[in-house]
Amino acid sequence: MYQNVLVPLDRSAESEGILDVVPKLVNDDGTATLLTVIPPGRTRSIGELVILGSQQEEEDRARALAYLNRVANRLKESSVLATTAVVVNDSVPAAIVSYANRTLLT
Numbered sequence: 001m002y003q004n005v006l007v008p009l010d011r012s013a014e015s016e017g018i019l020d021v022v023p024k025l026v027n028d029d030g031t032a033t034l035l036t037v038i039p040p041g042r043t044r045s046i047g048e049l050v051i052l053g054s055q056q057e058e059e060d061r062a063r064a065l066a067y068l069n070r071v072a073n074r075l076k077e078s079s080v081l082a083t084t085a086v087v088v089n090d091s092v093p094a095a096i097v098s099y100a101n102r103t104l105l106t
Contacts, residue, residue, distance in 0.1 A: 001024075001025060001026065001027045001030070002025055002026060002027060002030060003026075003027055003029075003030045003031070004026075004030060004031050004032075004033060004104055005022060005025050005026050005030070005031075005032050005033070006033050006035060006096070006099070006100055006104060007019075007022060007032050007033065007034050007035065007082075008035045008036070008037070008092075008096050009034055009035065009036055009067075009068065009071060010036065010037075010092075011036075011067055016071070019071065019074065019075065022075060022078075022080055023075070023078040023079065023080050026080050026081075028079075030080075030081070031080075031081050031082065031083055032075055032080050032081070032082040032083075033082070033083050033084075033085060033103075033104065034068045034071055034072055034075075034082050034083070034084045034085070035084075035085045035086075035087065035096065035099055036064040036067065036068055036085075036086050036087075037086075037087050037088075037089055037092045037095040037096065038057070038060045038061060038064055038086060038087070038088055039060075039088070039089075039090060040057060040088050040089070040090060041054055041055065041056035041057030041058070041060065042056065043056075044056075057088060061086050061088075064086045065084060065086055068084035068085075068086070069084060072084055085099065085103075087099050
């Protein structure tokens, strides 16, 4: 069993398949860190409407956090404490490795 388990999720059934195993991986006093990577917001135009990249990124972040909080509540029912994180990056693998190195391996 582990003190902290990083669980990257992308809202797919495949990524959520790990959730049944997480309670068996985390120590009683351990934590599961739920992570979602979102792409940077890009400013775009739809006709005369301009959607700023920062607005899109803020909406994507809010949706991702809402999703991760729902998953955290599911894990809480299995007595697993979960924290959540959203990272903005064009490369999902690079973001996951960077997050793990920065926060979990220090």
